[in-house]
Amino acid sequence: MTDLLQLNDATHNKRNFWRIAEGVTYLNHGSFGPTPLPVQEARQQWSQRLAANPMNGFVRELDHEVELAKAALASFLKCSPNDLLFIENATTAMNVVAASFELRPGDEVLFNDHEYGAVRRIWERACTAAGAKLVTANLRPFHDPSDIIEPLLYAVTPRTRLVILSHVTSATATVFPIRELMAEFKQREIPVVIDGPHAIAMQDFSLGELGAAFYCASLHKWLCAPLGTGFLYVAPEWQSKVRAPMLSWGRPAAGRAATWQDELRWQGTRDPDHYLAVPTAIQFVESFGLDHFRKRGFALACEARTMLEELFGTKAIAPADMAWCGTMVAVPLPPSELPLPKADSDPLQVGLWETARIEAPVMFWNNTRHLRISCHLYNDRQDLRLLEETLKKLHGRCW
Ligand SMILES: Cc1ncc(COP(=O)(O)O)c(C=O)c1O
Known part of the structure; x- marks a missing residue:
């Protein structure tokens, strides 16, 4: 079976179609999607x-x-x-x-x-x-x-x-x-x-x-x-x-x-x-193929989910199935002694940005913080590796 995430070819190279700020790993297309160059x-x-x-x-x-x-x-x-x-x-x-x-x-x-x-x-x-x-x-x-x-x-x-x-x-x-x-x-x-x-x-x-x-x-x-x-x-x-x-x-x-x-x-x-x-x-x-866009984004979101569930020791609310999940996943953070954050100043959201220039939102739902990861065509496994390394560094300080 083709590994949808191995597509590091020119068509999927983010630098070709998006001008995301240098050094930024953008994992928040779900809130604010960066506009690709042809659309700009x-x-x-x-x-x-x-x-x-x-x-x-x-x-x-x-x-x-x-x-x-x-x-x-x-x-x-x-x-x-x-x-x-x-x-x-x-x-x-x-x-x-x-x-x-x-x-x-x-x-x-x-x-x-x-x-x-x-x-x-x-x-x-x-x-x-x-x-x-x-x-x-x-x-x-x-x-x-x-x-x-x-x-x-x-x-x-x-x-x-x-x-x-x-x-x-x-x-x-x-x-x-x-x-x-x-x-x-x-x-x-x-x-x-x-x-x-x-x-x-x-x-x-x-x-x-x-x-x-x-x-x-x-x-x-x-x-x-x-x-x-x-x-x-x-x-x-x-x-x-x-x-x-x-x-x-x-x-x-x-x-x-x-x-x-x-x-x-x-x-x-x-x-x-x-x-x-x-x-x-x-x-x-459509030029990437809608089916490809959906399946690739889902595959990357599933990898993000597995990594986060293992690290946090929690479970995302919905089954890991395309009927329930698309190109975005939210995984609850484990309970913590840290004081509850104010909107947009969650210590983990701030920590990811300040430590590694990772943009990913921490959402608050059912009295629990959730880290939400969006996977568009410009995202790849390298982004997830950086996220994982950074989360390990921030453990104890931000979550
Ligand atoms: C489910 C849902 N509804 C509504 C909105 C509002 O969208 P906008 O800010 O583009 O108006 C958002 C934004 O993220 C959303 O996630």
């Missing part, structure tokens, strides 16, 4: 074209070009471009959904304890404003999809109006059994909002067939689009409900029929160069 170049070209004649760009040219870029994204995601809107990131998309979904006093929104912290804040505020309740299901451990499905269904009541679900969780890096979950909620006629920034490119799925009412994502993660690029998908039956939290002109470009997207797509004068570079990002990731 595409963005710059659009930016220069716009700067050369902004009147032409905004009034005549770019509306059409953005539509073409969106059509390429829709084809990649396997959905209709009519149901898709470019938006800055998953956070903005989720805020639009929360501003659009009508909640009444006594309604319940079903949440779970693996959801992203900022998403929790968005729905806490929406529920408080409406007198609704955010119900949190605790999900663990994971051996079988029923370990996720059953506790969620158990938390459903006649007042449940909406479910918020990650496609791939952030702190625990777990792929949720999204198709099975969607089938259950469809049967109960409860709409679902999927928070999916990690799933784009990492997971093989058809957005149009998933049955989500709303899907929110950022594209700067695994798809390698520029920072500040995401999308909001809205199923046709929900489109008339969409409300823009921020108003601008709200009208279609001259000659184009009105759609649900009009209130959101023009939000004052914004440079759309990052959206226009999305087709290049798609071509870039």
Whole structure:
């Protein structure tokens, strides 16, 4: 069998396609993906074209070009471009959904304890404003999809109006059994909002067939689009409900029929160069073969997992299986006497950076610190060896 990680050939040499800062070992593509050079170049070209004649760009040219870029994204995601809107990131998309979904006093929104912290804040505020309740299901451990499905269904009541679900969780890096979950909620006629920034490119799925009412994502993660690029998908039956939290002109470009997207797509004068570079990002990731990208990233993530589990004497929450894990893994740190850290100043996260210029986040979940490792095409075994050596040096001081 081919060793997917032996690919040190030119096509997989990170220096060819990414300009990651000299001396830095970047293991955090899951939070902030570095933009590859061809995508940076595409963005710059659009930016220069716009700067050369902004009147032409905004009034005549770019509306059409953005539509073409969106059509390429829709084809990649396997959905209709009519149901898709470019938006800055998953956070903005989720805020639009929360501003659009009508909640009444006594309604319940079903949440779970693996959801992203900022998403929790968005729905806490929406529920408080409406007198609704955010119900949190605790999900663990994971051996079988029923370990996720059953506790969620158990938390459903006649007042449940909406479910918020990650496609791939952030702190625990777990792929949720999204198709099975969607089938259950469809049967109960409860709409679902999927928070999916990690799933784009990492997971093989058809957005149009998933049955989500709303899907929110950022594209700067695994798809390698520029920072500040995401999308909001809205199923046709929900489109008339969409409300823009921020108003601008709200009208279609001259000659184009009105759609649900009009209130959101023009939000004052914004440079759309990052959206226009999305087709290049798609071509870039596809040029390596999506299947190869997924399997290689998974293989490296499994090696990272084995190394970390042995070193920490703990276990990652989900089974080491492609149904549960993608190109990212999170392993709990063992209990420690060290005082609990503040956000972004975890002693291990800081120690990895200061000792060896390794970028890897320590996430806090279920009162436990988790070291999360992301494996994109520019990562290899050498990165894991450096991580292991550095972790050994930091033992007793940072974990
Ligand atoms: C699961 C999940 N949801 C939402 C977000 C927010 O993404 P962004 O910061 O690109 O808006 C993240 C970011 O890491 C995430 O992991």
